[in-house]
Amino acid sequence: MTAIVIDDEPIALEIIRSLSGKVAFIEFEAYFANAFEAVDFIQRNKVDLLFLDIKMPDISGIEFLQSLASPPMVIFTTAYSEHAVQSFELDAIDYLLKPFSLSRFLKACTKAHEQYELRKNNVIAPPAPSSIFIKSGYEQIRVALDEIWYVESSGNYMKFVLEKQKIASRLTMSEAEALLPASDFIRIHRSFIVSKKQVGKVDKRSVWIRQTELPIGAAYVHEIEKIFQ
Numbered sequence: 001m002t003a004i005v006i007d008d009e010p011i012a013l014e015i016i017r018s019l020s021g022k023v024a025f026i027e028f029e030a031y032f033a034n035a036f037e038a039v040d041f042i043q044r045n046k047v048d049l050l051f052l053d054i055k056m057p058d059i060s061g062i063e064f065l066q067s068l069a070s071p072p073m074v075i076f077t078t079a080y081s082e083h084a085v086q087s088f089e090l091d092a093i094d095y096l097l098k099p100f101s102l103s104r105f106l107k108a109c110t111k112a113h114e115q116y117e118l119r120k121n122n123v124i125a126p127p128a129p130s131s132i133f134i135k136s137g138y139e140q141i142r143v144a145l146d147e148i149w150y151v152e153s154s155g156n157y158m159k160f161v162l163e164k165q166k167i168a169s170r171l172t173m174s175e176a177e178a179l180l181p182a183s184d185f186i187r188i189h190r191s192f193i194v195s196k197k198q199v200g201k202v203d204k205r206s207v208w209i210r211q212t213e214l215p216i217g218a219a220y221v222h223e224i225e226k227i228f229q
Contacts, residue, residue: 001116003049004030006038006064007077008056012098016051016077019105025113035064036140039133043171043179047072049093049112054078065090067142069132069179073115075108132179134160136167143167145184149198149209151176153191188224189217202228 003026007013013031020028026049032038035056041047050072054061061078065071074090079098093115094108133140143162152159158176160167171179177187187193188207192214201208202224206215216224 001025001048001113002027002029002046003051003112004028004032004038004041004047005051006032006035006056006061007051007053008033008035009053012053012077015099016105019102022102023106023109026109035059035061036133039135039140042068042072043175048116050074051096052076055080062090067131067133069145069181073112073119075112134167134169134179135171136169141167145181145195146197148180148185148195150195150212150214151180151185151193186223186227188220189215190219196227199228 003020005013005016005020005028007016010033013033017028017031020026029045029047030038030041032041036058042050050065052061052065052074054076055078056064059067061076065074074092075094075096076092077096077098077100093112096104096108130146131142131144133142135141143160147162149161149163152161153173154168156170157168158171158173160169160176169176173187173190173193177185177193180193184197185193185195194207194209194214198209199207200210204216204221206213207224207228208214
């Protein structure tokens with residue numbers, strides 16, 4: 001079971017780093033003082049558990065969690081108690097109120113590990129998010145999933161096509177595919193991923209989104225037929 005920690009307070013981050021060394025059943029892979037720096041790591045690595053501060057500059061921990069396409073389990077860490085109800089509405093495993101003791105930290109880790117085993121054995125799917133962050137240059141752009149029409153491979157970049165804009169991101173096709181929930185998006189070609197909700201017409205060779213015709217690759221025909229039959 002793997003975990004990462006996000007907290008903008010250096011002292012709090014070091015305390016969790018120290019406490020995490022006492023937990024043998026969780027591999028703490030990385031520690032981040034900036035939530036946006038954690039996005040790339042989460043997209044490229046298997047993360048089962050997230051220790052997440054709530055009060056952070058630029059984006060709150062709650063907003064950050066809601067932005068992830070496939071959010072891991074989360075334990076919120078904060079010096080404020082007023083967000084407890086909202087955190088559990090987001091299915092948080094636990095809510096650690098700073099400063100917390102080693103025993104309280106271990107209790108939260110144990111709860112997370114028990115939930116991890118249940119999910120692994122019963123394949124419990126986490127709730128689908130409503131938006132994601134797309135890295136474009138030095139920016140992380142928050143985009144509602146409903147606004148994405150399709151994604152196109154363009155050289156060394158992936159082009160996210162929305163109704164009113166196009167966003168270029170230096171991702172591979174497999175990384176873009178992992179970023180988007182399979183319940184809402186499907187790959188139709190080696191160069192294209194489309195939003196199922198935006199598809200207006202389908203035939204054996206193409207799908208149409210608004211007035212744009214996109215090709216269906218031979219390897220994807222059968223899957224397309226199953227979904228849009």
